[in-house]
Amino acid sequence: MRARGANRRDWVRTVLKLLGYLLLTAAALSMLVPFAWMIFTSFKPRQVIFQMPPVIWTTQYTLEHYLKALTQGKFDIYFRNSFIVSGFTTLANLLIVSMGGYAFSRLKWRGRDATFMVVLATAMLPGLIALIPTFLIVKYTPLAGGNDILGQGGTGWLDSYPGLIVPALGGGFSVFLVRQFFSTLPRELEDAARVDGCSEYRIYSQIIMPLSKPVLAVVSIFTFQASWNDFLWPLVIVQSDRMRTIQLGLTLFRSQHNVEWGILMAGTALATAPTVALFLLAQRYFVQGIALTGIKG
Amino acid sequence: MVTAVRARKKQAGLTQQEKAAIVFVFPLLFFLTVYWIIPSLSSLYFSLTNYSVVLKTKWVGLENFGRLFEDVLFWRSLKNSAYFTLGNIPLSIASGLLVAMTVNSAIRFRNAFRVIFYLPVVTSSIALSMVWLWLLDPHFGLVNAALGVIGIDPQQWLQSTTQAMPSIVIMSVWGGVGSTMIIYLAGLQGIPDSLYEAAQVDGANRWQSFRYITLPSLQPITLYLLVTSIIGSFQIFGPIYAMTDGGPAFATTTIVHQIYINGFRYFNMGYAAAQSWVLFMILLGLSVANLRLQVYGFVSD
Numbered sequence: 001m002r003a004r005g006a007n008r009r010d011w012v013r014t015v016l017k018l019l020g021y022l023l024l025t026a027a028a029l030s031m032l033v034p035f036a037w038m039i040f041t042s043f044k045p046r047q048v049i050f051q052m053p054p055v056i057w058t059t060q061y062t063l064e065h066y067l068k069a070l071t072q073g074k075f076d077i078y079f080r081n082s083f084i085v086s087g088f089t090t091l092a093n094l095l096i097v098s099m100g101g102y103a104f105s106r107l108k109w110r111g112r113d114a115t116f117m118v119v120l121a122t123a124m125l126p127g128l129i130a131l132i133p134t135f136l137i138v139k140y141t142p143l144a145g146g147n148d149i150l151g152q153g154g155t156g157w158l159d160s161y162p163g164l165i166v167p168a169l170g171g172g173f174s175v176f177l178v179r180q181f182f183s184t185l186p187r188e189l190e191d192a193a194r195v196d197g198c199s200e201y202r203i204y205s206q207i208i209m210p211l212s213k214p215v216l217a218v219v220s221i222f223t224f225q226a227s228w229n230d231f232l233w234p235l236v237i238v239q240s241d242r243m244r245t246i247q248l249g250l251t252l253f254r255s256q257h258n259v260e261w262g263i264l265m266a267g268t269a270l271a272t273a274p275t276v277a278l279f280l281l282a283q284r285y286f287v288q289g290i291a292l293t294g295i296k297g
Numbered sequence: 298m299v300t301a302v303r304a305r306k307k308q309a310g311l312t313q314q315e316k317a318a319i320v321f322v323f324p325l326l327f328f329l330t331v332y333w334i335i336p337s338l339s340s341l342y343f344s345l346t347n348y349s350v351v352l353k354t355k356w357v358g359l360e361n362f363g364r365l366f367e368d369v370l371f372w373r374s375l376k377n378s379a380y381f382t383l384g385n386i387p388l389s390i391a392s393g394l395l396v397a398m399t400v401n402s403a404i405r406f407r408n409a410f411r412v413i414f415y416l417p418v419v420t421s422s423i424a425l426s427m428v429w430l431w432l433l434d435p436h437f438g439l440v441n442a443a444l445g446v447i448g449i450d451p452q453q454w455l456q457s458t459t460q461a462m463p464s465i466v467i468m469s470v471w472g473g474v475g476s477t478m479i480i481y482l483a484g485l486q487g488i489p490d491s492l493y494e495a496a497q498v499d500g501a502n503r504w505q506s507f508r509y510i511t512l513p514s515l516q517p518i519t520l521y522l523l524v525t526s527i528i529g530s531f532q533i534f535g536p537i538y539a540m541t542d543g544g545p546a547f548a549t550t551t552i553v554h555q556i557y558i559n560g561f562r563y564f565n566m567g568y569a570a571a572q573s574w575v576l577f578m579i580l581l582g583l584s585v586a587n588l589r590l591q592v593y594g595f596v597s598d
Contacts, residue, residue, distance in 0.1 A: 024399050028413045031471070035416065037439055038428045054442050100325035109318040119325070122333045128532060128553060129577050132343060132560055132570050133336035170328035200317035229421035231535045232553075236561055247423040251539050254427065261431055268427040272420050279419040283412065287479075 038272070042066065042265040049262050065262035066270075075267045077242060078249035083274075085164045085234075085245060086227040093223045094216060096170050101178030102204050106190060116179070123172030128232075135236055138163045159239045168227060174219045181215035182208060217285045225275050246271045344571035349564045361571035371572065373547050374555040377462065381551065382530040384466035385473070390522055392470060393477020394515070400478070401485045411482075415475035422472070422535035429468045430455065430540055455541055458548040465536055465549060477522060484518040485511070520591045524584050531580055552576050 041049055043061040069075040103109070104116050139156045141147060141163075146154025157163030189211075190203045209216070234245045244252065250267055279286060311319075344361055348354050365371050400410045417425055432439050433454040441451040454464045488511065496506050534553040537543060543550030543558070550558075552572065560569030 020399065021404070024396075024404070024410060027396065028410055031413050031416065031474075033439075034425075034428045034432055034471075037432060041431065050437055052437060052442065053445065054437070054439055096324045096328065099321045103318045103321035107314045107318040107321065108312070109315040112318070115322065115326070118334075119329060122329050122337075125333070125337055126528060126532060126577060126580060128556065129340050129573050130333055130336035131340075131556070131573065132566050133339045134332055135560075136566075137331065137336060166328070167332040169332070170325045172329070175325065200314070200321070204321070225419060229423075231421070231423050231538075232557070235538070235557075247421055247535075250423050250427055254430070254539070261434075261437070264427055265431065268424045271424045275419045275421070276416060279415070280412070286415075 035272075038265045038268055041261055042269050044262065046260075046262055065260075065266040068260075069263050069266040069270065073249070073253055073263055073267055074241060074244075075246065075249055075270055078244050078246040078267075079270055081161075081243060082228055082246040082271075084161060086224050088161070088165050089168050089227040090220050090224045092165065093169050093171065093174065094220055097174040097178055097219060098209065098212070098216065099204070100170070100175045101182050102200075102208060104175065104179045105182035106203070106208065107200065119172045119175055121172070123176065131232070131236065134167050138167060138237060158237050159243050161243070163237050164234060164243070164245070167233070168230070171223070174223065177219060178212070178215055181212055185211055214285070217282065221278060221282055221285055224278065228275055340570045340573060343567050344574050346567045347565075348567040348570070350566065351564065354567075357567070361568050362575070364568065365571060365575060370547060370550060371552075371555055374550045374552045377547075377549060378531050378533070378551045380462055381466060381469075381533055382527060384463065385469050385530050386523065386526050388466070388470045389473045389477050389526060390519065392474045393522075394481050396474055397478045397481035397485055398511070401482055411478070414478050417472040418475040418479075420472075423539050425468065425472050426536045426539040429464075433464055456545055458546050461541055461545060461549045465533075465540065468536065469530075469533070473526075477526075480518060480522060481515065484515050488514045516591075520587065524587055527583050527587070528580050531576065531583075 040056075042065050043063070044055070044058060045060050045062050045064070048055050048058050048060065100119070104112060104119075135158075139158050140151030141156035142149050142151045144154070144162070145156045145158065145160060147156050148154075157166070185208065189207055190198075193203050193207060229247065230245075231247045234248050235251075238244055238248055246267070250264070250271055253264055253267060345356060345358055346354050347357050347361075396414055400407055400414070404410075433441075435441060435451055435453050435456060438454075440454070445451065453460060455461050492510050492514075493506055496510055501509070531551075532553050533551055534557065537549055537551050537554050538557070541549045543554050553576070556569045556572045556576070559565045559572065
């Protein structure tokens with residue numbers, strides 16, 4: 001009698017487990033289908049794309065949409081611009097943030113903790129509130145884009161690489177991450193170096209930085225991803241084709257043409273590839289990054 | 298005497314480390330001041346002017362804020378933003394928790410599932426919008442084709458005033474479930490197994506374990522998610538701009554969309570600055586209310 005009851009419970013458990021797998025697989029498929037459909041569409045010939053009901057699998061694939069995206073759609077320029085902007089933002093941010101993190105964790109100075117609170121507070125503000133004045137500050141950058149020394153007369157850093165890069169530098173959140181990590185390194189390291197007469201610059205560049213590769217990787221990945229995917233700021237300051245980033249290129253292509261879905265999906269695939277590749281290659285850093293933010297139960 | 302001199306020296310002079318610190322924090326503080334602190338504070342000033350790049354700037358006091366009350370589109374955008382937020386947050390949090398609990402249990406291909414759910418999180422909202430525009434296309438979209446198989450007529454989705462916002466909500470839940478999942482996962486892994494074992498000894502069933510151990514342990518995380526997703530949802534812009542540009546018939550215009558239109562299409566920057574301050578106050582109010590409620594909840598428990 002008891003054995004039969006236990007058997008029945010096992011049986012119920014197996015069915016529930018199978019059902020769970022089924023649901024999870026269905027959910028995972030619904031996550032993948034949009035990406036898969038984007039890739040299929042980008043390789044399908046035009047006449048196949050517009051067949052109804054849609055052709056899921058075909059034997060005719062073509063690269064024409066990618067070629068057209070690069071030539072006719074100018075996605076070569078947009079991709080390059082996004083790469084330049086995200087690359088420079090990441091490198092410059094790494095330097096600025098790690099230097100700041102060093103000052104906030106390894107150096108003793110008056111007003112340090114109060115200053116750090118201000119830095120943190122900037123991370124809490126919704127960026128939107130600064131949008132309009134930042135636009136004006138960039139427009140009135142002295143001696144840039146035809147401006148005089150008082151920032152009058154030209155367009156400043158609007159529609160330029162520095163305008164896309166510089167205002168994005170120095171994230172409060174990244175400083176927080178770096179400071180947390182630097183604080184965990186043992187103090188004896190630098191005390192010994194200081195006794196030997198080592199300068200702070202050498203301690204920073206030759207002791208602390210080489211030991212902090214994990215957190216620097218996390219900050220680089222997050223910065224690159226945020227910069228690559230950024231939309232509102234580029235939308236506001238870019239006016240010409242030669243400065244357009246890939247996200248802007250997508251919205252422009254969609255609004256200008258009687259939408260060529262094949263080309264648009266090819267462009268979307270190009271816009272998606274770098275961050276997805278980065279994520280797949282550096283998964284463990286993403287997980288670490290989330291752990292480092294200190295969100296725990 | 299000696300101590301007095303020393304004290305003065307300590308006040309006036311800088312130590313070796315302080316000199317270095319100035320150099321180390323200068324770049325950071327410079328960029329934060331010029332591109333964050335000054336703009337944030339001065340936007341309050343702009344909100345009290347009629348600044349518009351072209352015209353002469355005039356101080357208008359609270360006129361912009363008064364105008365907001367009569368701006369039908371602004372009210373519409375407030376309503377739409379609230380609609381989006383109320384649709385997005387419960388669905389995101391519930392589905393994120395469900396997925397996190399499933400991929401946290403001992404299942405096969407656990408890591409692959411996590412990666413799959415996280416994919417949209419690393420993809421730009423614009424790219425996702427393009428893909429969903431194509432999926433939801435009324436004539437050639439995959440969604441209508443799939444519904445056709447089970448006998449449902451083609452829908453207008455983003456081109457319908459009633460379906461446009463729900464479509465954007467669905468896309469956002471789909472795109473955000475991975476980020477909620479990963480945060481809940483960190484929380485689930487922080488709950489000690491001994492709690493569940495003790496409950497099992499006491500004869501608790503699965504639902505009771507969930508209700509009395511899992512949920513309360515995750516409360517701080519749920520609060521964090523609530524606050525951050527309210528802030529995020531109220532600021533939705535990319536998908537709105539890319540998919541509907543606020544339409545059809547203003548059915549999807551949100552606060553940030555209105556700020557963008559007023560500030561950068563009509564160049565009414567003073568007015569747009571006032572709108573962004575209203576948004577800021579709403580977000581601040583909601584965050585504080587949320588924290589208050591939660592604290593009260595803790596106390597009354």
